Every structure is written in C-alpha cells, then in structure tokens.
Amino acid sequence: MWRRQAGFTLVELILVLILISVLAVSAIGLFSTKGGYTARTTADLILAQARVAQQVALGRALASNVSFSVSRSSDEMTLGVTQDSFSSSRTTDVQDVTVSWKESGTTSCTGGSTSDFTMQFNRNGDAFSPGGNPVNTLICVVGSQTIPICISSLGYAYEGLCDS
Numbered sequence: 810m811w812r813r814q815a816g817f818t819l820v821e822l823i824l825v826l827i828l829i830s831v832l833a834v835s836a837i838g839l840f841s842t843k844g845g846y847t848a849r850t851t852a853d854l855i856l857a858q859a860r861v862a863q864q865v866a867l868g869r870a871l872a873s874n875v876s877f878s879v880s881r882s883s884d885e886m887t888l889g890v891t892q893d894s895f896s897s898s899r900t901t902d903v904q905d906v907t908v909s910w911k912e913s914g915t916t917s918c919t920g921g922s923t924s925d926f927t928m929q930f931n932r933n934g935d936a937f938s939p940g941g942n943p944v945n946t947l948i949c950v951v952g953s954q955t956i957p958i959c960i961s962s963l964g965y966a967y968e969g970l971c972d973s
Contacts, residue, residue, distance in 0.1 A: 847902065847903065847904060847905060847906050847952055848906050848950050848951070848952025848953060848954055848955075848956055849954075849956065850901060851886065851901055851903050851906050851908065851950050851952075852950040852956040852958060852968065854888055854899055854901050855879065855888060855908070855948060855950065855958055855966075856958060856966050856967070856968060857899075858877060858888040858889070858890055858897070858899055859877055859928075859958075859960050859966035860966050861890050861897055862875050862876075862877035862890045862928075862930050863875075863930050863934045863936070863964040863965070863966070865890060865892055865895060865897075865930075866892070866930035866931060866932055866933075866934050866964070867932075867933070867934040869892060869895075869932075870932045871892065871893070871932060872932065873892060873893055874892070874929040874930060874931050874932075874937075875890060875891070875892040875929070875930040876889070876890070876891045876892070876927050876928070876929060876930075877889070877890055877927065877928045877929075877930065878890075878891070878925070878926070878927040878928075879908065879910075879925060879926055879927075879948075880925040881903065881908070881925060884902060884903060884904040885900055885901070885902060885903065886900065886901055886903040886908065887899070887900045888900075888901070905952055905953075906950060906951065906952040907923060907950075907951045907952075908923065908948065908949070908950050908951075909921035909922060909923045909948070909949050909951070910922055910926050910939065910946060910947065910948045910949070911946070911947055912938045912939075912940055912942060912944050912945070912946060912947075913944070913945040913946060913947035913959065913970075913971040916970040916971065916972075917970070918947070918949035918951070918955050918957050918970075921947070921949060926939035927939060928946060928960065929941075930964055933964075934963070934964040935962060935963060935964050936960050936961065936962055936963070936964040937962075943962045944962050945959055945960065945961050945962055945971035945972070946959070946960045946971075947959055947970065947971050948960065956968065957969055957970045957971075959971035959972075
C-alpha cells in the first residue's frame with residue numbers, strides 16, 4: 810500500500826531558488842543609482858501639480874488665474890499651486906537632476922532655461938507659458954534619463970514632447 814506524501818522535491822526547490830536569484834540579479838540594477846528614480850519622481854510631481862493647477866482653475870472658475878510655480882533651492886524643488894487663498898505646495902529632493910523649461914515650438918529638450926518659473930491657468934483651464942504666451946510649454950527633467958513633459962496651451966499636462 811502506497812501512501813501519498815506531500816511536499817517539495819529537491820528539483821522543485823532548486824528551480825525556485827534559481828528563479829528567485831535571476832529575478833534579484835536583474836532587479837538590482839533598478840536600485841543601484843538614486844538619480845534614476847529621482848528624475849522619475851520629480852517628473853511625476855511636476856505632472857501631478859500641473860494637473861492640480863488646471864483642475865483648480867476649472868473647478869473654481871473664478872476671475873483670478875491659478876499660478877503653477879516651480880522653484881529650486883540647492884537640492885530641493887518646490888512645486889506650488891496658488892489661487893487667492895488656496896495654496897498647495899510639494900517639495901522634493903532633486904539632487905543630480907536638472908529641470909529646464911521653454912516655450913515649445915520644437916520637439917527637443919536641448920536648450921531652455923533652468924531658472925524658476927511660474928505659469929498661469931485661466932478659468933477655462935488654458936495655460937499661459939512663463940513668458941505669458943498661450944503656447945505649449947516644454948519642461949525637461951534631466952537625470953540619468955531625460956523625461957520631457959508638455960503643458961499644452963489648452964492646459965493639459967502630459968509626459969512627452971509637445972506637438973509643434
């Protein structure tokens with residue numbers, strides 16, 4: 810009479826250990842440099858705050874514009890959204906990351922200003938560049954990778970180069 814036994818065979822155990830080892834070795838590269846995810850985090854926060862600015866402008870539909878500002882102090886960047894008494898601010902570490910912007914008539918992250926800037930969103934949600942013009946604004950986050958962000962003149966913020 811045979812009794813059924815439960816458990817893992819030695820072959821199954823070794824295969825699982827090999828599989829876990831391969832996954833660990835391939836994933837370690839994702840965590841090796843801080844700059845890799847600092848650029849991604851910065852880009853995600855810029856997108857989130859730009860979208861908050863447009864939503865506040867549309868939701869409140871007041872006569873005054875909503876300001877979306879980006880300012881850098883040493884290794885920290887502050888992203889702010891303000892309208893009259895409403896204020897939302899996020900701060901993030903941007904060590905080894907450069908953020909530049911330009912009024913986009915091109916589809917390239919080369920050039921642009923690295924100075925602090927403020928954009929305006931009107932009550933229709935339309936965006937005005939830091940120069941005060943109703944044109945697309947290209948924001949480039951450069952770390953170990955380059956992440957372009959476009960804020961269209963219609964106010965929509967998305968990751969990618971602006972359409973010319």
